[in-house]
Ligand code: SF4
């Protein structure tokens with residue numbers, strides 16, 4: 664199925680109030696089995712979600728790029744870290760480096776990542792539905808329901824378990 668970012672945004676907007684309240688409740692309650700349930704849903708959802716059909720994260724938000732990422736990108740691109748910063752990065756309002764452009768300058772037309780092996784850690788970890796202590800990132804997860812169809816579906820899957 665072709666991914667439609669406008670439909671996801673509309674669906675997330677329709678559930679915005681419900682999702683915000685639900686994720687806030689999870690954060691407060693910290694259910695013991697939350698990570699296990701979330702990780703199981705992550706596996707299920709990524710069986711039918713194809714990032715190469717989507718790439719909406721790479722198209723619409725930037726990861727935070729830390730020094731180690733800049734060094735790794737520099738080696739990959741055979742550029743000095745300072746040149747990587749100058750060519751591709753800017754400081755955001757929190758003082759973190761992010762990509763200057765959106766979509767990401769390393770996203771190719773077929774949705775492959777040009778620097779896949781050396782991509783920033785935040786890219787590797789996105790959309791964070793397989794991380795530990797999932798309750799800690801409820802605000803980020805809420806925001807990601809608008810960006811990532813997998814996050815939207817994981818949150819939907821958690822509702823019958825914890826509502
Ligand atoms: S992580 Fe989510 S937003 Fe990013 S490409 Fe995969 S499904 Fe799309």
Ligand code: SF4
Pocket residue numbers: 720721725726767768769770771775776777778779782783786
């Ligand atoms: S570096 Fe690669 S994975 Fe990360 S945002 Fe850019 S295209 Fe996507």
